[in-house]
Amino acid sequence: MWPTSLAILAAAGVLFCGAASAGTKLTVHVRTYDVAGRTGAELIEAMDxxxxxxxxxxxxxAETGYTVHWQLDVKRDNGICRLRQADGTIDLTYTFPRRTSPSSPALSRRWDRFMAGVRQHEHTHGRIAKQMMRATETALAGLELQDNWFCTGLRWDARRRIDTIYADYEAKQNAFDVSEHRDGGHVEHLVMALIKP
Known part of the structure; x- marks a missing residue:
């Protein structure tokens, strides 16, 4: 098996408490790095x-990285703290190789199929991350608690819920990679299909 692998890099979620803006936001960035080679094996070596x-x-x-931020709008009334709004922001960054060398039509076709599989893999990581955001919104909806003036308990409970869901979805990300990277799995097929003449 080639030492190169498709991978995910997930940055830790961070909880910010303060004035909320309207709606959950998604930003997507795509970065590339240049590779060159006259054969599939040379391209794999360049990526490695x-x-x-x-x-x-x-x-x-390739890589899917993301950071998550939450802003909580909390109000206390008659001793009850309520989470009026929870606005999440997820910043997704995909990193892909970009072939810069000329190649034969056959290698170009194999490269295009290879990259379609790589993008599908990374976009699945992105979908799992977006599902995590929706699950967090659901878990935070309607949160209220009899609490002190600073709503410390409610904020702690919100953070606990966010961290629990984050851990659950990181486990899903890892399980997906284990499935894709197993011997004879999707990643190995992508690499071998690019290498074969």
């Missing part, structure tokens, strides 16, 4: 040397 870092010793073909 230039792709985004995945751990200390390996690099990934």
């Amino acid at each position: 040397g230039l792709g985004p870092r995945h751990g200390h010793a390996t690099r990934a073909i």
Whole structure:
């Protein structure tokens, strides 16, 4: 198996409490890095040397990174703290290789099929992250608690719910990668289809 792998890098979710803006927001960024090669094997070797870092010793073909922020609008009335609105922001960044060298029509077709599979893999990570945001919105809806003047307990409960859902969805991200990276799995098929003449 080639040391290069498709990978996910997920940054820790951060909870911000303060004035809320309207609605949950999604921003998407796409970054590329250049690779060159006359054969599929040379392109794989270039990705292995230039792709985004995945751990200390390996690099990934592509990567999905994201950060999550939540702003909570909390109001206290008659001793009851209520979460009036929870606005989430998810910032998704996809990193993909970009072939810069000329190639034969056959290699171009194999590259296009390879990249379609790579994009599908990374966009699945993006969909799982967006599902996490929806699950968090549902978990926070209607949250209220008899609490102190600073609504400390309610804010702690909101953070606990956010962290629990985040952990659940990180487990889903990891399970997806385990399935895709198994011997004979989707990633291996993508790589071998690019390499074969």
